[in-house]
Each structure stands twice: as C-alpha cells, then as structure tokens.
Amino acid sequence: MSAPLVDIRDVSHRFGQHAALKNVSLAIEPGSYTILLGPSGSGKTTLLSILGGFVSPSEGKVFIRGEDCTSVPPAKRPTTTVFQDYALFPHMSVGGNVGFGLRMRGVDGTSRAARAREALALVGLAAAFDKKPHQLSGGQRQRVALARALVVEPAVLLLDEPLGALDLKLRRQMQDELKAIQKRVGTAFIHVTHDQEEAMALADHCVVMNDGRIEDEGPPERVYARPATRFSATFMGESTILAGKVTEVANGIITIATQAGPVSLPGTLRAGTAVALAIRPEHLVFGATAGTVALGGAKVNDVVFQGSFKRVLAMSTKDPALHFIAKASAAATVQAGDTVAVSCNAGDIILLAD
Incomplete structure (x- = not known):
C-alpha cells in the first residue's frame, strides 16, 4: 500500500x-x-x-x-x-x-x-x-x-x-x-x-x-x-435515537429494552450493556407491517412539505421524551394531530455503543 x-x-x-x-x-x-x-x-x-x-x-x-x-x-x-x-x-x-x-x-x-x-x-x-x-x-x-x-x-x-x-x-x-x-x-x-x-x-x-x-x-x-x-x-444527517439496555442474549441475537418496547437485533453484547439505537428518517414507516419491528404509537406534531418528501415530527405515545423524525412521501396524507403506528425493518436499525 x-x-x-x-x-x-x-x-x-x-x-x-x-x-x-x-x-x-x-x-x-x-x-x-x-x-x-x-x-x-x-x-x-x-x-x-x-x-x-x-x-x-x-x-x-x-x-x-x-x-x-x-x-x-x-x-x-x-x-x-x-x-x-x-x-x-x-x-x-x-x-x-x-x-x-x-x-x-x-x-x-x-x-x-x-x-x-x-x-x-x-x-x-x-x-x-x-x-x-x-x-x-x-x-x-x-x-x-x-x-x-x-x-x-x-x-x-x-x-x-x-x-x-x-x-x-x-x-x-x-x-x-x-x-x-x-x-x-x-x-x-x-x-x-x-x-x-x-x-x-x-x-x-x-x-x-x-x-x-x-x-x-x-x-x-x-x-x-x-x-x-x-x-x-x-x-451526519438526522436520526431518531432510542436509548436501551441489553436484556437477553441467545444464539447471536440480542434483545434490547427501549422506551418504544423490546427490539431484537443480531449482536454479541453482554446483558446489561447500555446501547443506543439510531434510525434514519427514511427508514421509519407509519403503520404496522408484517416482519418489521413495531415501535409503538406516535402523535404527529408537525408535517413540513419539502418538495420530494414530507418531514414528519412525531412524539411517542409510550414516552413523551422520544421523538420520531421521519420522511414520508410527498403524497402522504399524514397531518398534525394524527396518531400513527411506527415501525421499521430490523436491518435498518443502527446499533451504537451508548
């Protein structure tokens, strides 16, 4: 080299x-x-x-x-x-x-x-x-x-x-x-x-x-x-951050307790380890979808039209301290005041050492 x-x-x-x-x-x-x-x-x-x-x-x-x-x-x-x-x-x-x-x-x-x-x-x-x-x-x-x-x-x-x-x-x-x-x-x-x-x-x-x-x-x-x-x-861009702690480790899968509920991901961290999970706005989905990680409900606080997409800010109904930042399609009908289910694919969740 x-x-x-x-x-x-x-x-x-x-x-x-x-x-x-x-x-x-x-x-x-x-x-x-x-x-x-x-x-x-x-x-x-x-x-x-x-x-x-x-x-x-x-x-x-x-x-x-x-x-x-x-x-x-x-x-x-x-x-x-x-x-x-x-x-x-x-x-x-x-x-x-x-x-x-x-x-x-x-x-x-x-x-x-x-x-x-x-x-x-x-x-x-x-x-x-x-x-x-x-x-x-x-x-x-x-x-x-x-x-x-x-x-x-x-x-x-x-x-x-x-x-x-x-x-x-x-x-x-x-x-x-x-x-x-x-x-x-x-x-x-x-x-x-x-x-x-x-x-x-x-x-x-x-x-x-x-x-x-x-x-x-x-x-x-x-x-x-x-x-x-x-x-x-x-x-480097926006993210929704979930604070959590590893509660279970089995067969290369760790389960993390977060304020949005339990999340299971591939990993080898020990039980008790504090972690943070990051999710990019384009990976958050409004509505429950089969095979995705459910993150609970959220109340939409603001919707900003930005041309090719809508920037959506929502607050978790489980924990008011948890704020979701999402990108919805420009044609999405979501509006302030709506209560929506939030989910994402497990592969799109970024595991960080807290």
Whole structure:
C-alpha cells in the first residue's frame, strides 16, 4: 500500500487553556476529496490552519508527500488555501489575482499570464482575465480564488468553508463545479464545512469532528448508513435515537429494552450493556407491517412539505421524551394531530455503543 499524501500524526493544539485539537491522527490519500465536517468549535478549521502552516501544533507532526512540514511556513509547503472571503486584491485584474502566486515565485510575465489564462479556463472564466473582482458575481469570485490556488499546482488544496457566503442555488451549483474540477485536476482537496448535505455531495472521504477529536471517518455512504458513534449519527444527517439496555442474549441475537418496547437485533453484547439505537428518517414507516419491528404509537406534531418528501415530527405515545423524525412521501396524507403506528425493518436499525 502506498504512503498517504498527507499524514497527520497525534496532533494536539491549545489556545491558552482551551484544547482545540486532542491527539488527532488522519491520513489523506492522493486524489481524494476529503471533507472535515463538524459544528462550530469542533476543531476542523484549526486542523485546516495547521495543514496550511498558519498555525503550529502544540504537539504532533504533519507530513506531506513524506516530508515533515510541521514547521514549514505556508509559502514553502505544497499547499494552497481558498478562504471563505476569497481574499482577492480589488486593485488587480482577475488575471493579476490568479497569477499573483506565480509572481511571488519569480515566474516571468508571459508565462504567468499564459498559466493564469489556463487556470481561468479550467474554472469557466476564460473571458474574465481583464476584469476587476468587483465586476464579478459571488460565484465567479469564488472560482477566481479557486483558479489562483490551483495555478501554482499544489499537492493539496485547502478550502475553508468556500461556499458559505453563497445563496442556496449558487452553493449547489458550485458544489457540482468543485467536484468536477477536482476530478479534472486530480489534486487532493481538503474542505471544511458544517453543512452535512455539502459533505455528502462532495466527499469521497468524510471526517466527522467533535470537541477536538475525530468521531468517525470513511466514505460518506458508510458514515451515513452505519455511523460509528451517536454524535456521528445525529450530526451526519438526522436520526431518531432510542436509548436501551441489553436484556437477553441467545444464539447471536440480542434483545434490547427501549422506551418504544423490546427490539431484537443480531449482536454479541453482554446483558446489561447500555446501547443506543439510531434510525434514519427514511427508514421509519407509519403503520404496522408484517416482519418489521413495531415501535409503538406516535402523535404527529408537525408535517413540513419539502418538495420530494414530507418531514414528519412525531412524539411517542409510550414516552413523551422520544421523538420520531421521519420522511414520508410527498403524497402522504399524514397531518398534525394524527396518531400513527411506527415501525421499521430490523436491518435498518443502527446499533451504537451508548
């Protein structure tokens, strides 16, 4: 197996008494699109700043292409960063902005202009070379910042919430463009966001962070379908969480007592073990169905139409503290005030250590 492009080893960082990162280790493969996903204060931006050389870790090492870059300044490491505010020079033309990094590296004017035009063509802005940043839309300025970062041919491109300032429609358009550009250039992208939908749309490697640690990592399909922790199950998409305790173990099947009733699943945990069960909204079914796990009745509190589906919030009639989050079809007749039976397939229940 080849060595990772980026190898973060036991990195910790403190701002005064606050521990922003706690013994983080992470490997990034060449050509991958990695998303660092987590809430504010989870450590994702601090980790990106350490990768870019803007912050030196309190402990640990960062290797890029096998070289120790822990103390290497930003301009001398094989990374470039696209910031949320784009940081374009307003007095320079778009071409001048894109070629600025090449200018700092001593590339002559003719070569600089040619490479800047190539980078702008890559992001679909070939005609903008002589314009000023203020003449461009937000999405176009974002692409200029991307071209400026890519023109110096970094081994790793770092993106700090680059779509955060865009409206929803433009953000989704730029997600498609970012993914397409990354596939064309083959550079490893490491992208910070707190937007779960953005993570699933872009990543082939998703890293879920919380309180300075990595909670879960892997392909987004796996992280969503089989999250490793309770936090990951609730942050990477929504889940209904049932708290429970194993009451019986027999022939590879465990029975778990929950506030919605007993649930039997394949497993080997010992009796008395506290667990949590997570169920994704699309897997909850209103109405009892043969062969499914019955989760009792629920009173519907709210129904929100969201285009292709209805988001339904309901409260268990057995335990008011248990709230179900479900996705029903757009044509479903369920409405607030209804009392419904709730069930799901046993194979769709995610068993988590509590």
